[in-house]
Amino acid sequence: MTDPQDVEALDLDAYLARTGQSAAPPSAASLAALHEAHVRTIPFENVDPASGRTPQLDLGSITDKLVRKQRGGYCFEHGLLFAAVLERLGYEVSRRAARVQPHRGGPRTHMNLVVTVDGVEHLADVGFGAGVLRPMPLEDGAVVDQAGWKHRLVRDGRAWTLQKETAEGWEPLHAFDDQPQRLIDYEVFNHYTATHPNSPFTGKLVVxxxxxxxxxxxxxxxxxxxRPDGSQEIAPVADRGDALRYLDVVLTDEELAALEERLLQQA
Structure with missing residues (x-):
């Protein structure tokens, strides 16, 4: 990357305390533990875009929001934070970009990482919502159980597609290639995702x-x-604040009021 992240801006001790991890040397096992702890601890949420605000992608702002304030964020915030954590711990990290549901032909609006450990590349994807709990070896046909749901990586030339097994077969989730991304690229992706009317994150709340x-x-x-057996429980939300707390998203009264006002305007 020609515009590298200022990874020293990360409060690594605060991040490790938030996720309950320690600063272990790089290994596949340590990467898996860090990845799982991140996903299980820090929520995926779009409160800022849904409130009419564009998330800030400098590492200081991300750390303050996702670590100190115990908020969550969406893929760019998660990905940039996790990339900085890994680099501070000595991992080799390549920042990438993916098209979600690539068969629909939309723009690249997702950030993921390729992390090299002991000469083996792994997909690390802590910011893909309720999708990937553990890293996946970047190998054609690799299948990894993700919290009970099977996921697979399929290669086609330079392109990789992440798929999820469903009752109808393998569903494509996102596709990416071997092109590293710069911070300015994520600023462009972030602007579109947080402001464009066609973005799935500007008109409704997603946690x-x-x-x-x-x-x-x-x-x-x-x-x-x-649940992995296909069972579902679906219920309307009576109190949005209670629902957010149930999903571990902690908002101030001012943040919740701004969110409620914006969603009411768009109803």
Whole structure:
């Protein structure tokens, strides 16, 4: 990258305390532990875009929001934070960009990472909502159980597609290639994702949590709980603040009021 992240701006001790991890030397096992702890601890949420605000991508702002304030964020915030953590711990990290649901032909609006450990490349994807709990070896046909749901990587030339096994077969989730991205690229992606009317994150609230055997999502005013056996619990949300707290998103009264006002305007 020609515009590298200022990884020294990261409060590594605060991050490790938030996720309950320690500063272990780089290894596949340590990467998996860090990845899982991040996903299980820090929520995926779009409160800022849904409130009419564009998330700030400097590492100081991300650390303050996702670590100190115990908020969550969406993929660019998660990805940039996790990349900085890994580099501070001695990992080799390449920042990438993906097209979500690539068969629909949309723009690149997702950030993921390729992390090299002991000469082996792994997909690290802590910011893909309720999707990927653990890193995946970057190998054609590699299948990894993600909290009870099987995921697979398929290669086509320079392109990789992440797929999820469903009752109908393998569903493409996102596709990326071997082109490293710069910070300015993420600023462009972030601007589109946080402001464009066609973005899925500007018109409704989206919060996702993933843990072993359970996926919890708040989509608009609907709470959805899914399990690997295909069972679902779907319920309308009576109190948005309670629903956010249930999904570990901690907002101030001012933040919740701004969110409520914006969503009411767009209703």
């Amino acid at each position: 996702m949590r993933l843990d072993h055997g359970i996926s919890r999502k708040l989509i608009g005013d609907t709470l959805i709980v899914e």
